[in-house]
Amino acid sequence: GLPRVVSFCLFLHSSSAQIRYSIPEELTRGAFVGNIAKDLGTDVAKLAAANLQVLSDSDSQYFSVNVNTGVIMVSERIDREQLCGQNPRCFLHLKLAIENPVEFYRIEVEILDINDNPPEFPSDEVSLRIYELASLGARFPIQPAQDPDVGTNTLQTYHLSANDNFNLNVKARTDGGKFPELVLERxxxxxxxAFHHLVLTAEDGGSPPKSSKIRITIQVLDANDNHPVFDRPSYGARLVENSPLGTLVVKLNATDVDEGPNGDIRYSLSSHNSAALCQIFAIDEQTGEIRVQGNLDYEEATVYEIEVEAKDMGSPTMEEHCSVVVEITDVNDNAPEVILTSFSSSLSEDAPPGTVVAVIHVRDRDSGEQGKVQCHVSPDLPFQLRKDYEHQYSLLTSTRLDREHIAYYNVTFHVEASDGGSPALRNRTLVHIFIVDQNDNAPRVHFPRVGEDSATQFRISPSTVPPALITKVVAIDADSGRNAWLSYHLVEATDPGLFSVALRSGEIRIARVLQETDASAHELLVVVRDAGEPPLSTAITLVVLVEEKGPEA
Structure with missing residues (x-):
C-alpha cells in the first residue's frame, strides 16, 4: 500500500520544520513517501525557486527528492532488519534546506516492519541423549529459533508434535526472547x-504467519539418575560500567546428591548466550564464579541476562540451568566520536579551492555540557573545516593541489569535548586522501640532450647490418599511471624506410642494408607521446651520418 503520514510537526522557531512519515520496508524504488510542498502548505513554484537542496546525511541514500515538486520517493531498497535490528522503532532521517530565507526541514521516516522473515532454527535437526531415570519435570532446552522481524511479526510461539512423554514449555526472557524447553511428563x-522422534515448530505472529521446523531425536540411555540443583533459580548482581577485568560478578552454587563423578559438577555458560556476551563474562568451571573479562559499557547495554548450566560428570551427563541478571550502572566515560558520513578518498589535483572532500559528523554520547564538542584540523594542510550546523562539518580544500609535489595527505580530525572532566576527553580520526593525477606534464627527453648538436648526431658505417642499434631515446614523465605511459614514434625521416623506432623502448635501429644511392646524412624527427587524455608530447630531431668509421655517439 501507499505510505502514510503518521504525524506532522512544524516548528517555526529557528526557521526549521519537521515532518514525520511512515512507510513499510521493502518498498520498490520510486515508491511515494510524501510531498513536502503539500504538507508544509507551500506553493510548489515557490519551493522550486528557493533552491531546495538535500543536505548530505547518512540516510539520504535511501530517498530522492524532486526539487521541482517536493515529492519524496524511495530510491534504494530499505531493509528494516538490516538498519535497526530488533529495535521496536526504526527511523531514517533526511535533511532539506531552501534559500532566501534559509530554512531547514528535517524529515523523519519511520520504517514499519513487514513479515518478510520466518523464524529459523540454527539447524534442521538436533539430537538429545536422556537417561531413562530422568526425573519427571526435568527440562531440556532446545536451541531457539531466531526471527529478525519485530512486534507481532517476530517469533511468537512454539508447537510440539503429539507424543506420550514430553510437553513443551516456552521460557520468556526479560528481553523478549522465547526459549523452548522439553519437559518430561511421563x-x-x-x-x-530407545528413541523418540519429535517435531518442534516455531511460528511468528504475522498475517499470514510464517514458521519453520526442527526435528528432535531423543536417545534414551541408562545411568546417572540425579541432576545438579542450584540453590536458587536465578541470581542478581549490579556492576558499574568499565569495571576492571577479573571483577567478581557472582558465585553460583549447585549440588548433586550423586557420588563420585556423577556428583562432580562443572559450570559453563549456556549456548543460549550470544557470542558477544561470552566475550564479556567468563565462569570458572570448578568454583562457579562469574567474572568480568571484557568491557562493560552502559551505552551499549544496561542489563545482561546470563544463562548458566551446571553439568555433572556422569555418563551421560545431567545438567541444570539458571539465570544471572547483571545490571550496569552508568559513569561518565565517553569520548567524542568522529563519523564520516560522506568521504572521497581520492581527489583530483585540479580540484579548485573550496571543493568538499568529506562531511564529518561529531557526537558525544554523554549529555549536557559533557557532550559539547569542537573539531579542527592542522593548519599546515591545504584543507579547512567549515561548520555546517551543530555537530556537522565539511572538509574543504583551501588551496590548489599538485600531485607531483605531494601525492597524498594524512588528515587528522582533532575533536575536543568539554565534559567537566580533568582533563577533557578527546578523540582524533585519521583519513588518507590520495591526489589523482591529471595529465599536466609533457614527456621530457633525458637522452640525447637537446640543444647540443654533438649530442644529437650519430654515425654509422655503410656496412652496418640491420637491425643494428644506432641509439636510444630516453624520456620520462612526471605524471603517473596512464599519463606517464610513453610511446616513441618516427614521424619524419629523410628516408622513412631506412630506420625504425621501437614503440615502447625508444630504440632506433637500421631497418635495411645501406645502398650506395642512400644519402650520407639522415634527419629523424622522433615524437615521445604519453597516454593521457588528451595526450602530451615532445619532439626531438636526430641526425644520422653515414661514414666509413664505426658507430659512435
Whole structure:
C-alpha cells in the first residue's frame, strides 16, 4: 500500500520544520513517501525557486527528492532488519534546506516492519541423549529459533508434535526472547522405546504467519539418575560500567546428591548466550564464579541476562540451568566520536579551492555540557573545516593541489569535548586522501640532450647490418599511471624506410642494408607521446651520418 503520514510537526522557531512519515520496508524504488510542498502548505513554484537542496546525511541514500515538486520517493531498497535490528522503532532521517530565507526541514521516516522473515532454527535437526531415570519435570532446552522481524511479526510461539512423554514449555526472557524447553511428563523406559522422534515448530505472529521446523531425536540411555540443583533459580548482581577485568560478578552454587563423578559438577555458560556476551563474562568451571573479562559499557547495554548450566560428570551427563541478571550502572566515560558520513578518498589535483572532500559528523554520547564538542584540523594542510550546523562539518580544500609535489595527505580530525572532566576527553580520526593525477606534464627527453648538436648526431658505417642499434631515446614523465605511459614514434625521416623506432623502448635501429644511392646524412624527427587524455608530447630531431668509421655517439 501507499505510505502514510503518521504525524506532522512544524516548528517555526529557528526557521526549521519537521515532518514525520511512515512507510513499510521493502518498498520498490520510486515508491511515494510524501510531498513536502503539500504538507508544509507551500506553493510548489515557490519551493522550486528557493533552491531546495538535500543536505548530505547518512540516510539520504535511501530517498530522492524532486526539487521541482517536493515529492519524496524511495530510491534504494530499505531493509528494516538490516538498519535497526530488533529495535521496536526504526527511523531514517533526511535533511532539506531552501534559500532566501534559509530554512531547514528535517524529515523523519519511520520504517514499519513487514513479515518478510520466518523464524529459523540454527539447524534442521538436533539430537538429545536422556537417561531413562530422568526425573519427571526435568527440562531440556532446545536451541531457539531466531526471527529478525519485530512486534507481532517476530517469533511468537512454539508447537510440539503429539507424543506420550514430553510437553513443551516456552521460557520468556526479560528481553523478549522465547526459549523452548522439553519437559518430561511421563517416565522414559529405554527397554520399551530407545528413541523418540519429535517435531518442534516455531511460528511468528504475522498475517499470514510464517514458521519453520526442527526435528528432535531423543536417545534414551541408562545411568546417572540425579541432576545438579542450584540453590536458587536465578541470581542478581549490579556492576558499574568499565569495571576492571577479573571483577567478581557472582558465585553460583549447585549440588548433586550423586557420588563420585556423577556428583562432580562443572559450570559453563549456556549456548543460549550470544557470542558477544561470552566475550564479556567468563565462569570458572570448578568454583562457579562469574567474572568480568571484557568491557562493560552502559551505552551499549544496561542489563545482561546470563544463562548458566551446571553439568555433572556422569555418563551421560545431567545438567541444570539458571539465570544471572547483571545490571550496569552508568559513569561518565565517553569520548567524542568522529563519523564520516560522506568521504572521497581520492581527489583530483585540479580540484579548485573550496571543493568538499568529506562531511564529518561529531557526537558525544554523554549529555549536557559533557557532550559539547569542537573539531579542527592542522593548519599546515591545504584543507579547512567549515561548520555546517551543530555537530556537522565539511572538509574543504583551501588551496590548489599538485600531485607531483605531494601525492597524498594524512588528515587528522582533532575533536575536543568539554565534559567537566580533568582533563577533557578527546578523540582524533585519521583519513588518507590520495591526489589523482591529471595529465599536466609533457614527456621530457633525458637522452640525447637537446640543444647540443654533438649530442644529437650519430654515425654509422655503410656496412652496418640491420637491425643494428644506432641509439636510444630516453624520456620520462612526471605524471603517473596512464599519463606517464610513453610511446616513441618516427614521424619524419629523410628516408622513412631506412630506420625504425621501437614503440615502447625508444630504440632506433637500421631497418635495411645501406645502398650506395642512400644519402650520407639522415634527419629523424622522433615524437615521445604519453597516454593521457588528451595526450602530451615532445619532439626531438636526430641526425644520422653515414661514414666509413664505426658507430659512435
Amino acid at each position: 517416565a522414559l523406559d529405554r527397554e520399551l522405546r
